[in-house]
Amino acid sequence: MKILYYDCFSGISGDMNLGALLDLGIDKKYLVDELSKLNLNGYEIKVSRDIRKGIEGTKVDVILQEHDHAESEHNHAEGEHDHAGGEHNHDECEHNHQHSHEEVSEVHLHEHHHEHLHNDNEGAHTHVHTGIEHIHKDQRNLNDIEKIINSSELSSKVKELSMKIFMKVALAEAKVHGKPLYEIHFHEVGAVDSIVDIVGAAICLTCLNVDKIMSSSVELGGGFVKCAHGLIPVPAPATVEILKGIPVKLGAVPFETTTPTGAAILAANVCEFKDDNNFIINKIGYGIGNRDTEIPNVLRVMLVEEVDKQIISTKYDDETVEQIIECNIDDMNPELYEYIIDMVFNEGALDAYITPIIMKKGRPSVKISILCEEDKTTRMKEILFRETTTLGVRSFKVDKTKLKRKFIKVNTSYGEVTVKESYYKGEKIKSKFEYEECKRIAKSVGVPISEVYEKLRNEIQYYTKV
Template identity: 55%
Template sequence: MRVLYYDCFCGISGDMNLGALIDLGVDKNYIIKELLKLNLSSEYEIEVKKGIKKGITGTKVDVILKNQQDHHNNIEETHHHGHTHGEALVHNHSEDAAYSNQKLEEHHHHNHEDKIGPDGEAALSYSHADNLEHNHGETHHKSHHHQHRNLKDIENIIKGSTLNENVKEMSLHMFIKVAEAEALVHGKSLQEVHFHEVGATDSIVDIVGAAIALDYLKVDKIMASTVQVGGGFVKCAHGVMPVPAPATVNILKHIPMKTGIVPFETTTPTGAAILAANVKEFTDNMDFVIEKTGYGLGTRELDIPNVLRVYLGNLKGKDEDIEEQYLLETNIDDMNPELYEYVEGKLFNSGALDVFKTPIIMKKGRPAIKLSVLVSQKRENQVLDVVFKETTSIGIRKFKVEKTMLNREFSKLKTRYGEVTIKNSYYEGKLVKYKAEYEDCKRLAEENNVPIREIYRSIDKVIDEG
């Protein structure tokens, strides 16, 4: 079983996550190309470069917004206006003016770094004002004319893109995590929450970029260590608050945390959302064989390495993975059938593992639909919210079930039409079946203008001959 493990000994932020996954081996050009599908490329550039923190070499990622104000105005507003964590994904603003001036001075002497534009080409121009850095990890360049997008705006951007369905689903799941946290802080509904920082382009790139990278890796399981959140105080909508800030606390609910390694915020709401939405198990026991290691670099110079470390490895053991889940069921005979597609999308975005419908006959001969939802205990409440708010159901049946899954490994296969991802399944140590990823087959069929069944035949031919 292929495992991705987040070692969050110095926390996690959105840009540190991208840096770590690229350092691990995710193709940066692939991420940049896929992000073009959001149709936001006129608003940003992506800078990827190697660097060192306390002797550790890693990758630094910055999302550069193109509509920046004069950097002096940015400094003034950063330290006298101050954003709030209550306004979603706000970065650490305990940076003092001396630190910002120091960073600006550093950028006067680093004006020849390679910058990659959203089209994948190198952008030659580079200004010290492009790198006004705000926190330990997320060094993006915030325009103070933020686009105040709400959850519906984010959904429209992602669903209106040509990203594959898995990336869309993962991206929306992470945004919903943030929306739920902000709604709880402010006592509002999900749709009433207006994102400020999270609605900014760089935060969208962080979250969707994370989904693209995780989809690229195609691991069987994502794990993480106890999450270090830092210490000290940050400015929030409620005044000066101790770290972790309210939004981060809400996102990390039921997730093990550590505090106080440094007097700064080390885990941002973006980073917290990436973990909360994707990690299957939090443990400090690394019981797997390490294949690769990657480091994503933060901004601050600390007494400890300011990096996010990730591992790619194989979890050795039996071939069947048994996981406890819940099956939720409800019989519905009085709902417009057109609404089921909408409800299914909401259920998947809320964390449902599977959704299916069964035609049934209820009392007095009434035709109906049995709506069944497979979900983990962690996501149960979010799924229940959707069922009760979006359908006519007034009751749910709940069953504990065990899901047994074969050990799976992903590999790349070259065919005459292009490269596809193959999922191999093993039982008792032997390969018993394989399946080509549908999205890859669909893409190759469209690119080569051939029937999709021809793509599948070419895959079988390569495997049979190999």
């Protein structure tokens, strides 16, 4: 299983996410070409290499084109400023010059289509125009965002994922500000750079096409920002709302480390948040943030494979006792079965399958069977009760005998290929290569998968004695 794992030890923002995914291998030209399908003007993407605490990675900046500097200066003095989820007057707020405005609230917008970017290292302020399709930023609501995305030539999958991320932010903002969903104006995420962050995330994640996205618990930072309304807590109210039900950490540094956009990217895509993992790490990417502080201001992402428990065992794993949970169903939309099977696997099922059966009165039906460890039984029953039409389930213990398995890497004419070896009482009795790797090779080389199997089988027999 190909897994993307977010290691959010220093939080996550939209630009750090893009940097990490490009560092992982997404092609910059591909990202820029796909983003051009949005038909948005007035920006360019700058990709560079940078270092935080000795860790090198990719830094992404969305550079907004300068337009009418004098007008920007005038609006800077009068505009409202959105900071960490709350609106406040810029002239009355105190800002810590150790951090950038982009990191504190993803983007900070002024009225009349302007953004205020703060350069920490130089102490300079640059004001640039951010008007998009002549839509006033304070008038851009969820409908406007939908029109921009849905009228583009992006794939349906990218459009769907982009709106899923935007919806996370919209729901949180509506809850925090006590307004109906479609009356929320996107002070933060309505600007060009935040649209790029969110749609860019959808483009990169769709391109990776992983089987599963996981994450560590998420560092949010801490502290307060003083403004006209008083002290505003960090993390921002919208960030906290988005991350409800998700494991988080607080206080590693006294400022915001996770922005609403970064939180929404995780909430919309991650199926499991887990710190204790057994992984085979295949590839690593680092996205560089704007600060240089006590902890490395980077986002780490990894392409990994989960290691099965019996693979890392040093002894033969003989018989185990596990649970089977079953139910019979004859009145449910069959399209839902794939969703349910995926869900139980994500919750830790060892196996899950559907068997066609004939029930009373000759009704064609299916039997859903789930194999899991005993401590997962309650959760599996809950999924069946909540997600299917069944009114009852049955469960029973089963004995299972497993072979010890080990993975090795073998060099072939197609490059390095993973071979799975199986052992019985310490003796290797069979070897095979993984289907997913064969599929990837067949697609990349452009040959039938049966030809890949045959060629690998002939080559691998020289490396394995089975």
